[in-house]
Amino acid sequence: MxxxxxxxxxxxxxxxxxxxxxxxxxxxxxxxxxxxxxxxxxxxxxxxxxxxxxxxxxxxxxxSNGPRSEIKGDNTSSSQVLSASCIVRMAKTELIQFKNRKTDDFSNLSNNLKLSLSLLDAAEKFSRQEYDEAEKLLNFVLLDSHADDHPITRVVAFFARDLRERIDSETGKLDLEREVAHVDMDKALIDLKxxxxxxxxxxxxxxxxxxxxxxxxxxxxxxxxxxxxxxxxxxxxxxxxxxxxxxxxxxxxxxxxxxxxxxxxxxxxxxxxxxxxxxxxxxxxxxxxxxxxxxxxxxxxxxxxxxxxxxxxxxxxxxxxxxxxxxxxxxxxxxxxxxxxxxxxxxxxxxxVNINGSDFIDRFHESLFLCSAMFDHLEDYLERDNQCRKIMEKIYFQAIIKNSVMTDDEESFKQCCxxxxxxxxxxxxxxxxxxxxxxxxxxxxxxxxxxxxxxxxxxxxxxxxxxxxxxxxxxxxxxxxxxxx
Structure with missing residues (x-):
């Protein structure tokens, strides 16, 4: 389709x-x-x-009286700051242009656009099994993104963590026997509700x-x-x-x-x-x-x-x-x-949303656009330190991200159609x-x-x-x- x-x-x-x-x-x-x-x-x-x-x-x-008009650190209202969705669209276009110019120098771009470009570039390198190059880009994304910053940094951090974990799995770096922190699923479900x-x-x-x-x-x-x-x-x-x-x-x-x-x-x-x-x-x-x-x-x-x-x-x-x-x-x-x-x-x-296809890049892009728009929506109506917002991002949207990033086994996909x-x-x-x-x-x-x-x-x-x-x-x-x- x-x-x-x-x-x-x-x-x-x-x-x-x-x-x-x-x-x-x-x-x-x-x-x-x-x-x-x-x-x-x-x-x-x-x-x-x-x-x-x-x-x-x-x-x-x-x-509602409309989206929050919280004043950011640079005295710019939230309505004047580029949305996460817009930044992702710009990054996708810029990446095509960088490919045509055969360069990956993103130094002259804004930080948010640079983070998005790096994530998209890492996803493409992963799809070509260029794991070392992809991991370098993901490390930069995770180092430079902050959980309480613009929604785009929150989105790319979630995707970068899962994609890096996928690379570790593919390259044998992932310790499958490592001790995993116990999660109280009943409490997690109550928190989510x-x-x-x-x-x-x-x-x-x-x-x-x-x-x-x-x-x-x-x-x-x-x-x-x-x-x-x-x-x-x-x-x-x-x-x-x-x-x-x-x-x-x-x-x-x-x-x-x-x-x-x-x-x-x-x-x-x-x-x-x-x-x-x-x-x-x-x-x-x-x-x-x-x-x-x-x-x-x-x-x-x-x-x-x-x-x-x-x-x-x-x-x-x-x-x-x-x-x-x-x-x-x-x-x-x-x-x-x-x-x-x-x-x-x-x-x-x-x-x-359609994230059940067999092509990794299509799934990755589709889920990234979905989550960017939803994080924008949360940004407009819930404060950044709102606990319910953090739970929604961590539990609900993380499941969508993992579904698109962590496996190529079509039988295990949620049919998000x-x-x-x-x-x-x-x-x-x-x-x-x-x-x-x-x-x-x-x-x-x-x-x-x-x-x-x-x-x-x-x-x-x-x-x-x-x-x-x-x-x-x-x-x-x-x-x-x-x-x-």
């Missing part, structure tokens, strides 16, 4: 031009309003109609994708009085609150029953989340049932879900495909299980892509404007799929699917 150049992706000319009818705008206003306002309204410790008090901290979201919760509260990118998916589902179920929502993926809560609020305020066709089934592993503790949602539903006079299904995603069976004939069934997948993608057999099982449920609609929210791949994959199961509603597209554009960071977002379409990006790099895909007989 041919990938478009990242430079082209950065061009603002491909930004989505949305023409929304008054009807679509009215539909959004009636069904969803502003999710940031809803979550802020139902913030911490609101008193419910039952007289109970409920701690809503996991669902709290304050509307807490970090994700914090990012959900502070990063508008996540909400825009989640809430647009919810708007798509609300539009698809139309005037259904009984709705069954099956959530397979991240259990963070905010999108459930927004959906419940929208349905509770539906005047033309009052809801008779909303059922949410959360599919999760036994390690996921969401019982308290269910209690909070039930209390919220009570406060809104919303007939509500919350079910927790402890099951692996690839072991779903129809009789697990207590389906009812007169309910409109919707399935929401959030990062489920990438979670299972190390085993294509498990992805097959998940999709077959969902197909057997015969839902009215399936909405898929996934990472938009773009929408073009999933479109062909779903077609094998008789699953066809359907149009996102006008109101859901309007919802996305409106939330981008309300988030205060519209200049950094990229909103575009790939056929019927919406792509959300940051600083010109697509990062997330949102698509809707129908099941044929």
């Amino acid at each position: 041919e990938m478009a150049p990242h430079a082209a992706e950065c061009d603002q000319n491909d930004e989505l031009r949305l023409t929304i009818s008054c009807k679509a705008k009215k539909a959004v206003a009636c069904s969803l309003n502003l999710p940031f306002e809803i979550l802020n309204k139902y913030g911490s410790q609101k008193r419910l109609r039952s007289g109970k008090r409920i701690e809503m901290k996991h669902f709290q979201m304050k509307r 807490d970090a994700i919760h914090t990012c959900e509260q502070k990063l508008p990118f996540n909400q825009i994708a989640l809430f647009t998916g919810i708007q798509t589902i609300l539009d698809s179920v139309g005037s259904a009085k009984r709705i069954h929502f099956i959530d397979i993926g991240q259990k963070l809560g905010s999108h459930w609150i927004v959906m419940m609020h929208a349905l509770a305020n539906r005047k033309d066709c009052p809801i008779e029953q909303l059922k949410i089934t959360a599919v999760c592993t036994p390690k996921d503790d969401i019982e308290e989340c269910g209690k909070l949602l039930s209390s919220f539903a009570e406060s809104m006079n919303l007939p509500f049932i919350f079910k927790i299904l402890h099951s692996e995603m690839y072991e779903l069976e129809k009789d697990m879900f207590e389906l009812e004939k007169d309910e409109a069934l919707a399935v929401y997948l959030v990062f489920s495909l990438i979670t299972l993608s190390a085993s294509p057999k498990n992805v097959d099982s998940l999709i077959k299980g969902i197909k057997n449920l015969n839902p009215h609609i399936m909405v898929v929210n996934e990472i938009e 773009k929408i073009d791949f999933w479109r062909e994959y779903f077609a094998r199961f008789g699953i066809v892509e359907t149009e996102l509603s006008q109101s859901s597209m309007y919802q996305a554009s409106m939330l981008i404007r309300e988030s205060g960071c519209s200049s950094r977002f990229t909103l575009s379409m790939n056929e019927k799929c919406m792509l959300l990006g940051w600083n010109g790099t697509p990062l997330r895909s949102l698509s809707a699917w129908k099941f044929t007989a």
Whole structure:
């Protein structure tokens, strides 16, 4: 699958031009309003109609006032400093020019550009098995990069460490019997979950994708009085609150029953989340049932879900495909299980990146662009010494980097694929892509404007799929699917 150049992706000319009818705008206003306002309204410790008090901290979201404008050491605001994504694109272009001039003298360049060039050059030398030359460049990168500096230095340091470890492995320098520090995986997972919760509260990118998916589902179920929502993926809560609020305020066709089934592993503790949602539903006079299904995603069976004939069934997948993608057999099982449920609609929210190819350089570049854009996003909204930010960088993005750098065994890759791949994959199961509603597209554009960071977002379409990006790099895909007989 041919990938478009990242430079082209950065061009603002491909930004989505949305023409929304008054009807679509009215539909959004009636069904969803502003999710940031809803979550802020139902913030911490609101008193419910039952007289109970409920701690809503996991669902709290304050509307962003835009990216941080922290003043750097050189008295330049963050909005005026080149982004990590931009520096990587410049470095890739410069490297081609240096090759043409047959020189590797980077001395006249800025430090950040020099670091990026050195990393890219080291990756190419590694791919040609020029290990000594590659290692010299990586040592320079690691010596000159600082963990608390510009996001590009944080990114290149992560990549350089893993690439140097890969070289040590290839050259026999890696001591496989060396003592490895013990890692408390349970604590690491708890820390990661807490970090994700914090990012959900502070990063508008996540909400825009989640809430647009919810708007798509609300539009698809139309005037259904009984709705069954099956959530397979991240259990963070905010999108459930927004959906419940929208349905509770539906005047033309009052809801008779909303059922949410959360599919999760036994390690996921969401019982308290269910209690909070039930209390919220009570406060809104919303007939509500919350079910927790402890099951692996690839072991779903129809009789697990207590389906009812007169309910409109919707399935929401959030990062489920990438979670299972190390085993294509498990992805097959998940999709077959969902197909057997015969839902009215399936909405898929996934990472938009292709790092599963056999070519090392392609994988390396793709993951570098992805992580640079995400580190830029974190830089704009979280302080550099924020512990949750450090956890996200160290645990979450490090896994992506290792996946692209540490092995050439295709069987071990996470199948981090773009929408073009999933479109062909779903077609094998008789699953066809359907149009996102006008109101859901309007919802996305409106939330981008309300988030205060519209200049950094990229909103575009790939056929019927919406792509959300940051600083010109697509990062997330949102698509809707129908099941044929």
